Amino acid sequence: MFGLCVAGSDLALLIAFIMAHYRHLPVAPLFPLLSGFTVAVMPFTGIWKAALDLAVHLEHAVRRFPRYHKYTLGTELRQTAQRLCRLVARANDAKDAARAVALDELVGAVEEMKTLLTLAQEVKAFANFNEFAGAAELTVSLGKQSGGWRRRVRPEASTRRG
Numbered sequence: 001m002f003g004l005c006v007a008g009s010d011l012a013l014l015i016a017f018i019m020a021h022y023r024h025l026p027v028a029p030l031f032p033l034l035s036g037f038t039v040a041v042m043p044f045t046g047i048w049k050a051a052l053d054l055a056v057h058l059e060h061a062v063r064r065f066p067r068y069h070k071y072t073l074g075t076e077l078r079q080t081a082q083r084l085c086r087l088v089a090r091a092n093d094a095k096d097a098a099r100a101v102a103l104d105e106l107v108g109a110v111e112e113m114k115t116l117l118t119l120a121q122e123v124k125a126f127a128n129f130n131e132f133a134g135a136a137e138l139t140v141s142l143g144k145q146s147g148g149w150r151r152r153v154r155p156e157a158s159t160r161r162g
Contacts, residue, residue: 047145051088054113054138055081061131069125077120080113084142091149103150110143 058081062074087109091102117135126132 045092047142047149048085048088048092050138050142050145051081051085054135054142055085057131057134057138061126061135064127064131065120065125069120069123073116073120073123073125077113077116080109080116084109084113088146100150100154103146103153106146107143107150110139110146113139114143 055078058077062070062078065074084106087102087106091099091106094102114136117132117139120126121132126135
């Protein structure tokens with residue numbers, strides 16, 4: 001199964017979401033919206049699915065944030081989730097050394113997301129604990145997958161833990 005990923009575009013996340021969750025609907029009418037964009041077809045791997053699910057989950061969760069947090073912490077959460085999607089796509093497309101660098105950046109972005117989620121929970125920005133738990137679970141899954149991918153690409157990364 002394949003989907004569309006347009007680096008740096010919210011439109012890409014929308015189209016990928018539609019293709020992942022609403023396969024029974026025709027998506028041909030959406031293609032005129034893509035004129036002028038660079039489109040890359042990428043498989044829906046587990047890590048891509050986790051990143052996309054996290055972005056969609058946070059879009060819904062941030063809508064229910066109090067106004068004080070919605071436009072500050074909520075914006076950072078949404079942007080970081082979108083950045084994670086772009087980093088997964090970039091690491092998927094990159095070759096050798098560039099892939100290792102992209103994966104290092106991806107692992108760092110996942111850690112940043114964990115920090116932002118913890119902060120949001122501490123300031124009680126989430127409407128309920130289940131919203132936080134869902135985002136945390138997706139982030140942990142993304143962290144495990146990105147860390148494993150990085151160790152496979154760069155074996156010396158696992159020896160630095162010691």
